[in-house]
Amino acid sequence: MCxxxxxxxxxxxxxxxxxxxxxxxxxxxxxxxxxYTEMGIQPWEVMEACMPRAEFLGYxxxxxxxxxxxxxxxxxxxxxxxxxxxxxxxVSVLNxxx
Numbered sequence: 806m807c808x809x810x811x812x813x814x815x816x817x818x819x820x821x822x823x824x825x826x827x828x829x830x831x832x833x834x835x836x837x838x839x840x841y842t843e844m845g846i847q848p849w850e851v852m853e854a855c856m857p858r859a860e861f862l863g864y865x866x867x868x869x870x871x872x873x874x875x876x877x878x879x880x881x882x883x884x885x886x887x888x889x890x891x892x893x894x895x896v897s898v899l900n901x902x903x
Contacts, residue, residue, distance in 0.1 A: 865895040
C-alpha cells in the first residue's frame with residue numbers, strides 16, 4: 806500500500822511544474838510535455854511512495870541508462886537532458902539518506 810503523504814508534502818500540490826523562460830528544472834520539477842506537467846504530481850513521487858527504496862533507485866538508474874544509450878540514435882540532446890533529470894533525482898534521493 807502507498808503512503809498518502811510524500812516527503813515533500815501532500816499529494817496533489819503542484820510544486821514547480823513550470824520551467825519556461827530558460828529556468829533549469831530541478832529533480833522535483835516535471836520535464837516534458839503537458840501530459841506530465843498538468844498532472845499536479847510527478848509519477849515518480851507515486852512510485853517513490855509505493856515501491857521499496859531499492860526498486861525506486863533502480864527505476865531512476867534504469868531510465869538514465871535508457872536515455873543515455875539511445876541518445877545518439879533517437880533523441881539526441883533531449884535524451885541527454887532526460888538522462889540528466891533522472892540522475893539529478895537519483896542523487897537527490899541518495900542525499901536524503903545522509
